[in-house]
Amino acid sequence: MTTKTATLSSTSHQALTEPKAVRWLLTGLALAFLVLFLVVPLAAVFVQALEKGLDAYWAAIIEPDALAAIRLTLIVAGISVPLNLVFGISAAWAITKFKFRGKAFLITLIDLPFSVSPVISGLIYVLLFGLQGWLGPWLSAHDIRLIFAVPGIVLVTIFVTFPFVARQLIPLMQAQGVEEEEAAMVLGASGWQIFFRVTMPNVIWGVLYGVILCNARAMGEFGAVSVVSGHIRGLTNTLPLHVEILYNEYNFVAAFAVATLLALLAILTLVAKALLEKKVRH
Amino acid sequence: MSIFFKQRSVLPGFGLTMGFTILYLSLIVLIPLSGLLFKTATLSWEDFWGAVASARVLASFRLTFGCALLAAMINGVFGLMVAWVLVRYRLPGKRVIDALVDLPFALPTAVAGITLAGLYAGNGWIGQYLEPLGIKIAYTPLGIIVAMTFIGLPFVVRTVQPVLEDMEKEQEEAAACLGANRWQTFVRVIFPAITPALLTGFALAYARAIGEYGSVIFIAGNMPMVSEITPLLIITKLEQYDYAGATAIATVMLVFSFLILLTINLIQWWSRRHAER
Numbered sequence A: 001m002t003t004k005t006a007t008l009s010s011t012s013h014q015a016l017t018e019p020k021a022v023r024w025l026l027t028g029l030a031l032a033f034l035v036l037f038l039v040v041p042l043a044a045v046f047v048q049a050l051e052k053g054l055d056a057y058w059a060a061i062i063e064p065d066a067l068a069a070i071r072l073t074l075i076v077a078g079i080s081v082p083l084n085l086v087f088g089i090s091a092a093w094a095i096t097k098f099k100f101r102g103k104a105f106l107i108t109l110i111d112l113p114f115s116v117s118p119v120i121s122g123l124i125y126v127l128l129f130g131l132q133g134w135l136g137p138w139l140s141a142h143d144i145r146l147i148f149a150v151p152g153i154v155l156v157t158i159f160v161t162f163p164f165v166a167r168q169l170i171p172l173m174q175a176q177g178v179e180e181e182e183a184a185m186v187l188g189a190s191g192w193q194i195f196f197r198v199t200m201p202n203v204i205w206g207v208l209y210g211v212i213l214c215n216a217r218a219m220g221e222f223g224a225v226s227v228v229s230g231h232i233r234g235l236t237n238t239l240p241l242h243v244e245i246l247y248n249e250y251n252f253v254a255a256f257a258v259a260t261l262l263a264l265l266a267i268l269t270l271v272a273k274a275l276l277e278k279k280v281r282h
Numbered sequence B: 001m002s003i004f005f006k007q008r009s010v011l012p013g014f015g016l017t018m019g020f021t022i023l024y025l026s027l028i029v030l031i032p033l034s035g036l037l038f039k040t041a042t043l044s045w046e047d048f049w050g051a052v053a054s055a056r057v058l059a060s061f062r063l064t065f066g067c068a069l070l071a072a073m074i075n076g077v078f079g080l081m082v083a084w085v086l087v088r089y090r091l092p093g094k095r096v097i098d099a100l101v102d103l104p105f106a107l108p109t110a111v112a113g114i115t116l117a118g119l120y121a122g123n124g125w126i127g128q129y130l131e132p133l134g135i136k137i138a139y140t141p142l143g144i145i146v147a148m149t150f151i152g153l154p155f156v157v158r159t160v161q162p163v164l165e166d167m168e169k170e171q172e173e174a175a176a177c178l179g180a181n182r183w184q185t186f187v188r189v190i191f192p193a194i195t196p197a198l199l200t201g202f203a204l205a206y207a208r209a210i211g212e213y214g215s216v217i218f219i220a221g222n223m224p225m226v227s228e229i230t231p232l233l234i235i236t237k238l239e240q241y242d243y244a245g246a247t248a249i250a251t252v253m254l255v256f257s258f259l260i261l262l263t264i265n266l267i268q269w270w271s272r273r274h275a276e277r
Helices: A008-016 A020-049 A052-064 A064-097 A102-113 A116-128 A136-141 A150-160 A164-176 A177-187 A191-220 A223-229 A237-248 A252-281 B016-043 B045-052 B053-089 B094-100 B110-122 B126-134 B141-167 B169-177 B182-211 B212-221 B230-239 B243-276
Strands: none
Touching: A008 B169, A008 B230, A020 A252, A020 B053, A020 B094, A020 B110, A052 A064, A052 A252, A064 A102, A064 A150, A064 A164, A064 A191, A064 A237, A064 A252, A064 B016, A064 B053, A102 A116, A102 B016, A102 B243, A116 A150, A116 A223, A116 B016, A116 B110, A116 B182, A116 B230, A116 B243, A136 A237, A150 A191, A150 A223, A150 A237, A150 B016, A164 A191, A177 A191, A191 A237, A191 A252, A223 A237, A237 B110, A252 B094, A252 B110, B016 B243, B045 B243, B053 B094, B053 B141, B053 B182, B053 B230, B053 B243, B110 B126, B110 B141, B110 B212, B141 B182, B141 B212, B169 B182, B182 B243, B230 B243
């Protein structure tokens, strides 16, 4: 809509952004979409949980099966997150500090668990360790139970959270290069000294970022854990499985009360993530 | 480590870290995954085909892949819009909105599932307004699309956003100077530049929706032939000790997921080559 007499600056200003009506429309649509799909569900969790008052809410959380589920969830995350942390650091060191062939392929393999459906992640461990599985007969002969028991839950959790730390660290350490480590080497530092004094301080926020995402998924995983858990109340029930059981028993207030614990974890994760993103970028 | 043809480096620890990486990767990922393929290989063709091509399984494939496609398309359109608004416009509370986009990654799927089912049920916050209009969402395929849209929401935003941020204003200025109006600039200059990212985000959202279980089953209704998704069918077969059937269906899904992964890699490779020219 520019006339020929308009100055260049006003021409480019008009042509470089959308008309006001379009801007309002786009902003409105985008916000409406986010409110409908994110804000309303998040609010609904808390409203439904507190529908029958604080006492009912609290009772659902301190009930023994709920406490057992909380304990198991903490144990599972407490084992799988540190293991994947060690793996992530080790893989990132090998991949970013050395040159070798097949590097891209190795990175693809590490990312693989993200493209496997949670249900299939559970299934592959049932096929391996279940009673009819490859190692099933040997395991039952030695009285070892992995499936429908805690070790199976830990294993599938490790699988579904496998890439988190590595995928955060690899690009970060790649960008950092090897000069600082090589300089430390020349100055006579040992391998561990280089790692803890030179590499770690540079990537510590990135490591934390990966650990937080890894932990959120480890505590919240449902599909894969549901396949291998056997749903034994008080024994092999993690928090998400406990939510499912309560919901299927039409005990909605209790289900949503327990769900608020996981929703709070999600909110904490998002806050920590936003804070760390600033640190990682600078 | 001779298979890797490592080039000489002064830094220590290659053998240790690479050895541990390969060992851990094999134990946790490669051996269990190949177990699935071996199990499939032990099935006869008739068994495999019988398990995969039964009417109930085919209906679940149609439902899962179809709903996932629609959900990914919704996310393609609105994800682009959200990314655009977040990068280009001034907005109060932008950091909070930006952080909130990742909620579907952080919120456990079971929580998302029961919440969406509650909201869209006939007496729910949203469902109560739709029911008089004759629209039923919970316990129908529409509910599946809603859950899949929720779970795939961050992908398109997070792939398109950095590309929009990095885009140089000069190209748009050049287009404007050459007389293009804003719509022409968007279609001819901006859109081609973000297309690879948009396609990648779309494919990621699609792949995630196909495999999704937790957030879908509560809202789906789970009626065989109508609203039963494939991951649920795998679990049903497992609970009936039909390991062969579960394995065959899982293999089809897995192969499909890997094809999507390959497509994503091709898009990335193509866009990198395009950028270098």
